[in-house]
């Protein structure tokens with residue numbers, strides 16, 4: 143797996159090649175590092191190729207279906223990506239939003255889970271989202287109708303405010 147300095151190097155290299163100025167750090171997680179640019183736009187550089195390819199495939203579907211929002215939550219517009227630098231360039235969103243498709247399955251779930259594991263997962267998500275859980279369920283179901291199976295469902299990836 144790539145080190146943080148390698149991920150930042152690729153993020154900066156992408157910005158340089160596309161003549162973009164990095165504005166600020168937006169966040170980071172297990173999959174990568176995200177910065178905004180003065181365009182404005184967002185650049186996400188990935189730690190590993192598998193996660194990058196999954197997210198590229200989902201954004202391709204998002205583009206084909208013209209999805210820009212789901213249940214009132216904005217979805218980033220994919221602009222471009224770079225297979226060598228493992229970078230995705232997309233639009234900036236403000237809450238409420240849904241993003242981060244690096245763990246999503248396309249046309250089927252990434253992993254099969256036992257009914258017990260699914261019910262534990264639902265319980266933990268209900269604790270995380272509280273009153274918003276019904277909306278989150280609708281969001282999951284709309285994405286599924288497009289063949290996008292969200293699995294990393296947590297505040298941060300689905301942000302209401």
Ligand SMILES: Nc1ncnc2c1ncn2[C@@H]1O[C@H](COP(=O)(O)OP(=O)(O)OP(=O)(O)O)[C@@H](O)[C@H]1O
Pocket residue numbers: 168169170171172173174175176184186218232233234235236241242243244294298299
């Ligand atoms: N297009 C965007 N517009 C605005 N903010 C963004 C955008 N992309 C990412 N962010 C911010 O950066 C954070 C990290 O992005 P993302 O979830 O894609 O990274 P990650 O490495 O997959 O994170 P994790 O593994 O923690 O879920 C998001 O929670 C969000 O706050």
Ligand SMILES: [Mg+2]
Pocket residue numbers: 171241242298299
């Ligand atoms: Mg995330």
